[in-house]
Amino acid sequence: MEYLPQLLFAIALVIGIGYFARNIKKLMRNIKLGRDADVSDNKSQRWKNLAMIALGQSKMVKRPIAGFLHVIVYVGFVIINIEVLEIIIDGLFGGGLLYDGHRIGLSVLPASVYGFLIGSFEILAVLVFVSVVLFWLRRNVMRLKRFLSSEMKGWPKNDGNNILYFEMVLMTLFLVMNATDVEFQAMDSGSIISQYISPWFSGFSENTLHLIERSAWWLHILGILIFLNYLYFSKHLHILLAFPNTYYGKLTPKGQFENLEAVTNEVKMMMDPNVDPFAAAPEGAETDVPAKFGASDVQDLSWLNLLNAYTCTECGRCTSECPANQTGKKLSPRKIMMDTRDRMEEVGKNIDANKGEFKDDGKQLLGDYITNEELWACTSCNACVEACPISIDPLNIIMQMRQYLVMEQSAAPLELNNMMTNIENNGAPWPYNQMDRLNWKDE
Incomplete structure (x- = not known):
């Protein structure tokens, strides 16, 4: 009974860290549902961004x-x-296992130094x-x-408040x-804050104080373990993921969009006078045409998009800066990221329920979570990307889903x-024949 x-304490620590490791493994599995993304460039700038x-x-x-807050x-x-490190050492080895007492700091540091630190x-x-x-107060009163x-x-509202209560x-x-x-309060160096709290307990016996x-x-360390495992279910995953997310963040200029390689090669071929556009591809030749243009579900996005979704803090800075949202349109970049994360979690639960294999559930990110109206409301101004404090890029997801609508479903708005x-027929966005373009000068 002595130990x-x-x-x-060891059992609580193993259970808490073990469950956390299990959730992290599931998190990584879900992120890897996405396509590959090349983020190996300019490592020095990436480290600078992280810092x-x-x-x-x-x-x-x-x-x-x-x-500031x-x-x-x-x-x-x-x-x-x-x-917490001291608490863990005390919990595992204190009370006579390796040293007497419950504060390892007092055993290895001068009392004045230890008192100053605490x-x-x-x-x-x-x-x-x-x-x-x-x-x-900002969330619930103001x-x-x-x-x-x-x-x-x-x-989402309850989650934000839960974290505040935890802290x-x-x-x-x-x-x-x-x-x-009692022993800590009796130190000569004293404590800076708790010395003003200790009088509240002055009427208690020493046994009661102990x-x-x-x-x-115990409640503090158990609370830390519970908080650690709560993170997986919370927007506060950014405590862990903000570091890799900022490291892998976009480095190209914000106005530069990704081109589909298959389309780029097609355009180059059209511009090459030596290429016969009607010639059949050589037998056995590999094609670079993807199975699907753009993205309609989380598996079509890159793992970096999915990392972005898990990292989102739901702070709303992106949405508050979005000009489309400010004019009353349905688009909310924050909702785009939250929907992506929710769908990713749904796919992950599907995989868990089917022994590691995803079975079609008749749903997808586009349509069941994010509507066409939201996607086409975006002006692609990059205000959301600029506003995000941890380098999340909602616009990249929006553009990939637009590509799918245009290239797979021909579902672009009538104006587009x-x-x-007009560009195809007249070489310009306007509905005028090329021969009539300069007629305006005669007016």
Whole structure:
């Protein structure tokens, strides 16, 4: 019974990390449903983007209030959770296994240094708590417009609040754990924040304080494990995926679109006077024509598109900057990413239910999740791409689905079909014969 707490802690750790690893494996499987994407170019620029955008939060702070609060939560939460390393060591080896006591930091560091470190963590914990409360107020009291869109009803709204509650509880448990630790409070260096909380417990016996401290300790580490596994089901996957997503982000100019290789080769052939357009391909020759032009479902998109979908924070900056959305059209770039992720999850569950094989469910991303109206509302201005704080590219998905509509279903809007017909027949978008183009000068 002496080592029962360590055994229980080890079991909780194995279960928590094991379930997390299982979900990460499923996540990677779902992302790999997409086509290959070549992202091997310009590695130095990619590392720079990761450092500036993911670590440095350079695009986040373009909106100063939200950006500043996010930086506090980001930096504070990361640094505070260094304390988790101490908790893990204490939980596995403390209490007499390798050393006496439950704070390995006090065993290896001078009391003044250890007190300063924990005190700094406490200041960050308070700042994180205040920032999270302000985030909650912005969402639920001030009711900022970008959090009120139709796609933010139900689970997306609850998910955003759940994360805030998680962070409030974890920060509170951390402070209570320190405030009720008699040995820590007795240190000469003291604690910076918890020393003002400890008087709240002044009427309790030492045994009761120890019970509260141990309870806060256990709830804190179990809360961290639960939070870790909740990420897979939450928009807060960006905590993990923002780093690879910014590294693999688009490096070409924002106005440059991807050309289909098969179409490019066809145009080159048409422009080559030495090529007979009616000649049959040599027997056995390979063709570069893809099985499908564009994308109608998640398997047609690239793995980078799917990584983008899982990384989306649902912050709504893309939608709030979208000119089509601002004029009342249905298009919401945020919804495009959320729909892609939802469909990807649906396909993943289909594969799980059918022992690793996808069976046609009669659905697809185009039509069942994203409508033609949404796709054709896009002006391809790249405002959503520019606004995203973690290098997500909703426009790339929109353009691939447009390609499918035009090249596979001939389902372009009438105005676009007329323009393409005019270009084919008249060499210009206008419905005038080439011989009549200069008639305007006679008027």
